[in-house]
Amino acid sequence: MTSSSKTLRAVMLVLRIALGAVFVYAAWTKLRTPWELFAMSIDSYQLLPLKAVELVARTLPWFELAVGLLLIAGFCLRSASAATALLLAVFFGLMVRAYAKGMEINCGCFGANDIISWKTLLRDGSMLAAALALTVLSFVQRRNATAR
Amino acid sequence: MNMRLGALALLLLWPALAAVSDIDPNKTAGNPSAPVTVQIFSDFECPACKVFHDRSLPQLQRDFVATGKVFLVYREFPLPIHAHSREAANYAVAAARLSLYQPVADALFRDQFAWSVNGKVWDTVASVLTLSQQKKVKAAADGPSVLGEILREVNLGHAVPVTSTPTLVVSRGSKTYPVSGTLNYAILKSLIDDLLK
Numbered sequence: 001m002t003s004s005s006k007t008l009r010a011v012m013l014v015l016r017i018a019l020g021a022v023f024v025y026a027a028w029t030k031l032r033t034p035w036e037l038f039a040m041s042i043d044s045y046q047l048l049p050l051k052a053v054e055l056v057a058r059t060l061p062w063f064e065l066a067v068g069l070l071l072i073a074g075f076c077l078r079s080a081s082a083a084t085a086l087l088l089a090v091f092f093g094l095m096v097r098a099y100a101k102g103m104e105i106n107c108g109c110f111g112a113n114d115i116i117s118w119k120t121l122l123r124d125g126s127m128l129a130a131a132l133a134l135t136v137l138s139f140v141q142r143r144n145a146t147a148r
Numbered sequence: 149m150n151m152r153l154g155a156l157a158l159l160l161l162w163p164a165l166a167a168v169s170d171i172d173p174n175k176t177a178g179n180p181s182a183p184v185t186v187q188i189f190s191d192f193e194c195p196a197c198k199v200f201h202d203r204s205l206p207q208l209q210r211d212f213v214a215t216g217k218v219f220l221v222y223r224e225f226p227l228p229i230h231a232h233s234r235e236a237a238n239y240a241v242a243a244a245r246l247s248l249y250q251p252v253a254d255a256l257f258r259d260q261f262a263w264s265v266n267g268k269v270w271d272t273v274a275s276v277l278t279l280s281q282q283k284k285v286k287a288a289a290d291g292p293s294v295l296g297e298i299l300r301e302v303n304l305g306h307a308v309p310v311t312s313t314p315t316l317v318v319s320r321g322s323k324t325y326p327v328s329g330t331l332n333y334a335i336l337k338s339l340i341d342d343l344l345k
Contacts, residue, residue: 036339037325044329053335104312106329113311113326 005144008137015134016071019084022127023068029111030061041108045094063087078138085131092124170300174244177220178213184343186212187221187317189305192237192256193230193264196331197314201257204333212340222249224298225305225313232269235289237298239273242288243281251276252285318343 030038039057042048048056067087070080095107099116107116107124114120186208190197212218224241226233236256243252252273256263259272274282288294308317308326315328316336320343327336 033325034339034342036335036342037327039335039338040327040329040332043332043335046330050332050334053332106312113309113328115311 008141012077012134012137012141015130015137016074016077016081019081019127019131019134020068020071020073023064023071023084025068026110027061027065027068031065033111035061037111038108041106044103044105044108045098046103047094078135078142081131081135081138085128085135088124088128088131092121092128095121095124170304171221172241172244172297174247175222175241175249177209177222177250178218179216180219182213182216182219184212184217184318184320184340185219185221186340187223187319189223189225189301189308189310189313189315189317191225191227191230191233191313192240192253193233193260194227194313195260196312198257198260200314200331201253204331204336207333208336211337217344218340222253223301223305225302225310225315226298227313230264232264232267234298235269236263236273238289238294239269239285241294241297242285242291243273243277245288245294246281246284248277248281248285320344 035054035057038061039053042053042056043050064087067080067083070076071084091107091109095116098105098107099118099121103116105116107114107120109120109124188200188205190201208218209220213220224237226237240249240252240256243249255272255276256269263269263272270286273285277285305315308315310326310328312328314331315326316331318325318327318336318339323343325339327339
């Protein structure tokens with residue numbers, strides 16, 4: 001194993017454990033409370049009809065948990081990292097829209113009391129960058145493995 | 149005999165009252181022994197609080213308070229960003245001393261747009277009080293008792309922590325959930341129904 005591939009593996013390990021832990025924590029903060037609390041946060045974005053709000057509030061935390069566990073375990077890494085990047089891109093887009101419209105709402109990221117601000121945008125933007133990097137690296141690693 | 153009955157009533161209600169500390173009995177609605185307690189941390193000058201007061205609160209009162217399922221507790225949480233909300237809270241809490249919290253709160257939310265612009269909070273408050281009541285409310289509004297109560301409730305809000313208004317703290321027994329955001333009534337109703345199961 002070359003030193004560059006060692007570095008690549010180390011960077012990927014750090015990224016997937018960090019992102020996985022964040023996703024598991026985000027899921028846990030939602031699943032330990034009634035789904036209605038997360039539904040209130042989703043409804044605050046004023047984008048979805050009530051039925052869709054309920055569906056997302058009931059299912060998204062389980063999806064976050066699954067993705068987080070896959071990242072930590074390192075299973076289906078390309079799919080899990082791509083799903084993570086896609087989710088974070090959607091979350092980030094919605095938060096930027098709310099912030100630009102001056103909506104002082106709870107972002108719904110980690111339960112209650114997480115009002116959208118430049119800090120939450122910076123945090124989620126960094127996570128999105130990390131997820132994109134992990135996705136690219138996981139595909140690069142696969143290509144290198146296939147080429148050998 | 150009456151004292152014994154009073155002591156017995158207090159003993160029976162104590163668990164419900166102890167669950168929510170520092171309650172001003174004149175700023176409540178419903179049965180104190182109701183299974184669910186909803187504390188409303190609100191600011192008279194906040195537009196979202198007016199929307200909640202005008203739209204969701206009447207439904208909450210009809211479906212749950214009038215039926216004895218929810219005990220409502222009103223909490224003051226005047227935000228520093230609003231120029232007149234502290235003054236409005238002072239008058240409302242002073243009016244509560246005369247059991248007139250609700251009519252004053254209703255008037256303050258009804259005329260919110262006007263007094264938040266022109267600053268004439270007292271005119272709105274006075275419009276629902278008699279002359280004698282006006283004197284008492286005016287005298288009490290800046291007193292240490294009223295100011296102390298508001299400070300206690302703001303501190304309670306910070307402990308939740310309340311980060312936006314209105315915030316509801318919905319509790320049953322050891323389960324306590326702060327709820328903020330649009331406070332969509334259908335979702336709030338679902339939460340309370342689940343807690344009542």
